Amino acid sequence: MAGFRVPGPLVGGLRVVPHPAVMLILEFGESPSTVEDGAGRRHRGSLVAGPGFGSGGGVRAWGAHVECVQVRLSPVVAGTVLGACPADLAGSLVSLDEVWGREASRIREQLGEIPSWEDRFAFTDALLARRLEARSPVDPAVAWAWNRIVVGRGLVRVDHLAAELGWSRKRLWSRFRSHIGIPPKSAAKLVRFDHAVHRLVAGEGAAQVAADGAYYDQSHLHRDVMAFTGTTPATVLGEPFLTVDDRAWPTVEHPPKTHVSTDLGPVRRCRPAMCRMQR
Secondary structure, eight states: OEEEEEOSOOTTOEEOOOOSSEEEEEEOSSSOOEEEOSSSOEEESSEEEOTTTTTTSOOEEEOSSEEEEEEEEOHHHHHHHHTSOHHHHTTOEEEHHHHHTHHHHHHHHHHHHOOSHHHHHHHHHHHHHHHHHTSOOOOHHHHHHHHHHHHTTTOOOHHHHHHHHTOOHHHHHHHHHHHHSSOHHHHHHHHHHHHHHHHHHTTOOHHHHHHHTTOSSHHHHHHHHHHHHSSOHHHHTTOHHHHTHHHHSOOTTSOOOSOBOOTTSOEEEOOOGGGOOOO
8 A cells, every 4th residue: 555645736637547456545635636537527535446447548636735545455355345346346436435435434534633654554454454354255266366367467368267277268257257346358458468568667678578468569569558548658658657656566576665755745655465466
C-alpha cells in the first residue's frame, strides 16, 4: 500500500493505467478526488476499481489537496476482503460506500484523525486483515492458476493451466472469472501488458520487450499498449501513474523507500501485506 498527498491541482488530470489488481482508494483529505470513468460518469471520494480499470485510456483522476491511502489487492483475495462479487468489479469503478456502506465514512474519519502515514498504514493493514479472516477462504485452485499467470508474466497458456488442474477449459474459465473477476486469458493479457509497459518505463528497448513478452513484433506491442492506455509506447513513458510505481510499489530487487518526492506529492509506503503484485 502507498500514501499519496497531492498539495495542488492535478493539471490536466491523471491518466489511470490498467493494472492486474483491485485498486482500493481510501480518501481522507481536505478535498475528495474525482475520477471520470471514460463513460462520462464521475465518482468522488473513496473508490474500488477492478482489474483492468482504465483500459482504453479514457479514465482520468482530478483533484487538489487530496490525501489517500491506495492499496493494490491481489484479485485472489480482493473479493473476500471487500465482501463483493469480483465479477461485478472487473474493469469497473464503484464507490466504497456502495461496497461497505456506512463503514466507508467511518474509515475516512478515522484515517483523517491519525497523525502519521505509518500509523495510517498500520490501521489499513489491520482493517484488511480482519476482513480477510472473517470470511471464507479463497479457492486454492483458482489462487494457484492466478499465481501461475503472474509468475509466468502472462505467458502461460490457458489450456495448459486447465490440464494441470485436471479441469476442462470451460470449468477453468467459469471458476476463474467467478473468483478473479475476469477470464484467465484476459488476466494473462493484462499481466503481460503490465510487465511490458513497466519495462518500457524503465528504459528498455521496445524490440527486446516485445521479443521477451512473446509479442509478434514491435507493432503488436504498440497495438497492445494503445489498447490498454489510449496512447503510444513513447508517450506512456512519462505517465505519472506508471513512473511512480518503482518507488510507491517497489519490487524485491528495488527495496521500498520511506519517503520520495514525486509530481504527485510525497509518497510513502509500508510493508506489502496482502497487496503485493510482483513484476
